[in-house]
Amino acid sequence: MRKEFIKILTVSMIILLCFSLAGCGQSPSSSQGAASGSKEAVNPGNSGAEPAQTPALDYPKGSITAICPWTAGGSSDITFRSYLSYVSKEIGTDINVLNVTGGDGSIGVNQALGMPADGYTMAMLNYDILSNEIKGITEDSYKDFAIINLFTLQGVNLVVNSESGWETFEDFRQAALAAKAAGKTLQIGVNGFWLHAAGMMADAAGIKDCVVFVPSNGSSELMTELLGKHCDAVTTSLTVALPHLESGAMKILGTMAEERMPEFPDIPTFKEMGYPNVIIAGFRILAVHKDTPPEIVAYLREAGKKAFDNPEFQKWAGDAKADPVYMDAEETVKYLENLSPTVKQTMSNLGLI
Amino acid sequence: MGFLDGLLMVFQLHNLVLLVLGVILGIIVGAIPGLTATLAISLLLPFTFSLEASTALIMLIGIYVGGIYGGSITAILLRTPGTPAAAATSLDGYPLMQKGEGGRALGIATSASFFGGQISCIFLIFLSPFISNFAIKFSSAEYFALAIFGLTIIFSVSGKYLLKGVIAGLIGLVINTVGFDVIVAYPRFTFGIRSLMIGFPLLPAIIGLFALSELLRLFEAGVSNDDTIHDNVGRILPRWSDLFHLKWVFLKSSLIGTFIGALPGAGANIASFVAYSECKRTSKTPELFGKGIIDGVAAPEAANNAVTGGALIPMLTLGVPGDAVTAVLLGALTIQGLQPGPLLFRDNPGIINSIFASAIVGNFVMLFIGLFLAKAIAKIAIMKKTTLIPIIAIFSMIGAYAAESSLAHMKIAVIFGIGGYVLEQMDFPLAPIALSIVLGSLAENSFRAALIRSSGDWRIFFHSAISIAFLAIAAGSVFFALRNQYKASKQSSGGVGL
Numbered sequence: 001m002r003k004e005f006i007k008i009l010t011v012s013m014i015i016l017l018c019f020s021l022a023g024c025g026q027s028p029s030s031s032q033g034a035a036s037g038s039k040e041a042v043n044p045g046n047s048g049a050e051p052a053q054t055p056a057l058d059y060p061k062g063s064i065t066a067i068c069p070w071t072a073g074g075s076s077d078i079t080f081r082s083y084l085s086y087v088s089k090e091i092g093t094d095i096n097v098l099n100v101t102g103g104d105g106s107i108g109v110n111q112a113l114g115m116p117a118d119g120y121t122m123a124m125l126n127y128d129i130l131s132n133e134i135k136g137i138t139e140d141s142y143k144d145f146a147i148i149n150l151f152t153l154q155g156v157n158l159v160v161n162s163e164s165g166w167e168t169f170e171d172f173r174q175a176a177l178a179a180k181a182a183g184k185t186l187q188i189g190v191n192g193f194w195l196h197a198a199g200m201m202a203d204a205a206g207i208k209d210c211v212v213f214v215p216s217n218g219s220s221e222l223m224t225e226l227l228g229k230h231c232d233a234v235t236t237s238l239t240v241a242l243p244h245l246e247s248g249a250m251k252i253l254g255t256m257a258e259e260r261m262p263e264f265p266d267i268p269t270f271k272e273m274g275y276p277n278v279i280i281a282g283f284r285i286l287a288v289h290k291d292t293p294p295e296i297v298a299y300l301r302e303a304g305k306k307a308f309d310n311p312e313f314q315k316w317a318g319d320a321k322a323d324p325v326y327m328d329a330e331e332t333v334k335y336l337e338n339l340s341p342t343v344k345q346t347m348s349n350l351g352l353i
Numbered sequence: 354m355g356f357l358d359g360l361l362m363v364f365q366l367h368n369l370v371l372l373v374l375g376v377i378l379g380i381i382v383g384a385i386p387g388l389t390a391t392l393a394i395s396l397l398l399p400f401t402f403s404l405e406a407s408t409a410l411i412m413l414i415g416i417y418v419g420g421i422y423g424g425s426i427t428a429i430l431l432r433t434p435g436t437p438a439a440a441a442t443s444l445d446g447y448p449l450m451q452k453g454e455g456g457r458a459l460g461i462a463t464s465a466s467f468f469g470g471q472i473s474c475i476f477l478i479f480l481s482p483f484i485s486n487f488a489i490k491f492s493s494a495e496y497f498a499l500a501i502f503g504l505t506i507i508f509s510v511s512g513k514y515l516l517k518g519v520i521a522g523l524i525g526l527v528i529n530t531v532g533f534d535v536i537v538a539y540p541r542f543t544f545g546i547r548s549l550m551i552g553f554p555l556l557p558a559i560i561g562l563f564a565l566s567e568l569l570r571l572f573e574a575g576v577s578n579d580d581t582i583h584d585n586v587g588r589i590l591p592r593w594s595d596l597f598h599l600k601w602v603f604l605k606s607s608l609i610g611t612f613i614g615a616l617p618g619a620g621a622n623i624a625s626f627v628a629y630s631e632c633k634r635t636s637k638t639p640e641l642f643g644k645g646i647i648d649g650v651a652a653p654e655a656a657n658n659a660v661t662g663g664a665l666i667p668m669l670t671l672g673v674p675g676d677a678v679t680a681v682l683l684g685a686l687t688i689q690g691l692q693p694g695p696l697l698f699r700d701n702p703g704i705i706n707s708i709f710a711s712a713i714v715g716n717f718v719m720l721f722i723g724l725f726l727a728k729a730i731a732k733i734a735i736m737k738k739t740t741l742i743p744i745i746a747i748f749s750m751i752g753a754y755a756a757e758s759s760l761a762h763m764k765i766a767v768i769f770g771i772g773g774y775v776l777e778q779m780d781f782p783l784a785p786i787a788l789s790i791v792l793g794s795l796a797e798n799s800f801r802a803a804l805i806r807s808s809g810d811w812r813i814f815f816h817s818a819i820s821i822a823f824l825a826i827a828a829g830s831v832f833f834a835l836r837n838q839y840k841a842s843k844q845s846s847g848g849v850g851l
Contacts, residue, residue: 072681101757223673224617224667228490246696316688
């Protein structure tokens with residue numbers, strides 16, 4: 001009897017441990033926040049900024065949940081968690097990240113909208129918030145959210161294998177036209193929304209019939225596709241391609257950003273090359289439900305800005321090549337309003353809608 | 354010389370402590386269904402920001418090594434694979450447990466994991482450039498051929514009910530089509546139900562199929578108060594004769610694991626099934642597989658731990674992660690301000706050496722902890738039924754829920770549990786379902802990507818020697834399985850009773 005009891009005790013301890021681990025599943029930044037929180041108790045001004053607390057506002061009273069619609073450990077998740085840890089410092093409370101994945105981000109976004117609009121649930125919005133609505137996968141829109149701010153904007157590049165011999169985008173375009181004349185196609189490896197970027201570019205350059213877009217399971221697979229010369233080009237962010245660009249194995253023919261990249265000042269933008277509409281970027285936006293009390297939204301916006309300007313975040317984002325860009329709520333909404341018709345046009349050109 | 358520096362680094366007290374802690378944490382997390390090494394590393398990542406780069410990596414690699422191994426413990430003892438990569442281990446591990454040889458199975462799993470891990474480290478250290486050059490030869494056509502090769506295991510794990518096994522495999526493939534089609538990013542077969550948009554994720558599906566269905570079976574068998582399911586687990590420390598007998602299984606499965614680990618499109622889940630399949634295909638006693646044979650435990654365990662070293666190869670040489678865990682490790686390197694990829698060897702040899710050393714030392718730590726801890730953990734399995742059944746139930750449901758804190762995942766586990774129980778009652782084997790869920794999306798997506806690439810030309814699957822070889826072996830094993838089946842049925846009844 002006693003022995004059995006000890007066994008049960010052991011097992012319940014294990015289950016308890018399991019529960020606490022499961023708890024960690026949602027709250028890595030919570031424990032981290034707790035660690036830094038205790039530091040703050042000793043020295044409240046350790047991040048160089050007093051918490052932006054206004055005396056009238058009774059918020060936040062407890063911890064906040066932030067929904068990341070992508071898997072734990074991916075680049076979006078890592079960047080989101082890192083940014084939130086600085087937001088958490090500003091508002092002096094824990095922010096627990098919950099990964100709710102699936103449906104190209106639409107499941108997580110929907111779950112965030114289903115929570116009370118009290119400022120205790122945040123969400124990350126990405127490019128898919130536009131494309132999913134246009135496709136009719138979901139009715140949720142960025143308009144259902146009160147935007148806090150945009151914190152990264154990642155330009156898309158056309159990258160080729162250096163052994164291809166192409167020096168400029170025009171070389172690539174001519175090669176595509178030549179391939180078409182020979183009854184062949186060039187293959188552009190894509191993944192996720194980068195398909196839209198590739199489609200936009202091919203359409204603008206008049207080589208839509210000369211290329212096929214080969215889907216891939218992830219951005220890292222795109223790199224082996226290009227290294228192994230299974231594809232002629234890929235559209236991708238700088239993050240994954242950087243080591244190969246530095247080693248000289250790959251080369252950027254053009255960037256679809258608004259302006260040239262600081263890391264590669266010699267690479268022209270498509271805009272400069274005469275394709276003014278080929279501007280596309282992946283973005284990450286922090287948002288809460290649109291019915292959240294305005295004073296809480298205003299408070300979070302102030303905290304979001306301060307967190308972004310925190311030199312520690314800037315250093316981290318620079319090291320991690322996360323492309324930190326700040327846009328306040330108004331600018332972000334304007335940006336999304338402008339982008340939305342372009343996304344729709346691109347998707348219809350690609351035959352996706 | 355450099356490697357010795359790495360070793361010295363790992364043997365610094367704080368690094369060694371963190372490594373041991375990492376391995377223990379990994380084993381615990383791995384053994385709990387639903388919590389995987391990927392999750393553990395993602396959770397720990399924020400804590401490592403403040404650590405020195407090499408210290409952080411040493412600890413993360415410890416978790417990686419422990420986490421992949423840990424899944425085998427519960428797979429063997431409770432038929433509840435702690436990680437999807439251990440699903441193949443339960444095919445023979447659990448029958449061994451039922452025979453009272455659970456300890457032997459655990460010992461074999463531990464030593465196989467150790468062996469697989471070390472072999473892959475040797476490849477990692479000495480043959481990285483060679484392997485990564487081979488890995489980039491893989492494109493959609495080759496991945497498709499690999500997936501088909503893996504799927505032919507259905508013909509070998511189905512036992513005497515070949516037709517039912519094939520049907521079970523097809524059920525798995527159909528299940529796989531539900532959810533979000535990643536190629537066109539559009540929901541399929543969701544019937545407008547939002548919660549179906551996530552499809553049937555691997556983790557809750559495996560937990561339901563194996564653990565919950567087993568639970569129902571235990572219930573059915575009846576419960577009395579002093580019933581224990583297993584009398585004992587026996588000795589854990591593996592016998593030399595067992596290890597000697599398994600030497601080729603160890604070696605071959607380790608090579609398979611290392612190589613599949615090095616492919617960015619396939620990881621430990623696929624490696625363990627492919628190794629199991631290959632082991633059975635070349636075995637002299639294929640009929641004993643699935644009934645409790647140590648080869649069937651050794652092959653998937655050697656392979657899934659060999660994935661650890663293998664997956665680090667493209668990460669370090671190409672800056673491309675070989676599986677989900679190394680994708681997170683890559684993030685860790687970047688956060689530390691290091692640029693993974695071809696230039697890392699030149700710019701930061703110190704980091705590379707500490708990764709090598711921590712992988713090797715980590716495997717030793719895993720071996721010792723595994724052999725000693727297993728004895729304690731194994732006691733769980735000799736508890737009374739009335740104690741054990743609720744424990745499995747709680748473990749399974751927490752496991753399904755934990756990764757995404759999602760009720761939908763729990764529902765999926767329950768549905769798969771009931772479905773799995775019903776199918777098993779009707780003599781449908783469950784392994785083919787799990788297998789086609791693991792391999793189905795790789796097969797489908799690479800198939801479609803290959804045909805998009807070739808503008809619909811089927812000959813793309815016969816363009817490279819790699820895909821031809823895989824497809825030929827696949828066709829060969831289907832042919833032999835059918836022939837054996839035909840012979841067997843002719844002998845027994847004179848008819849073709851599939």
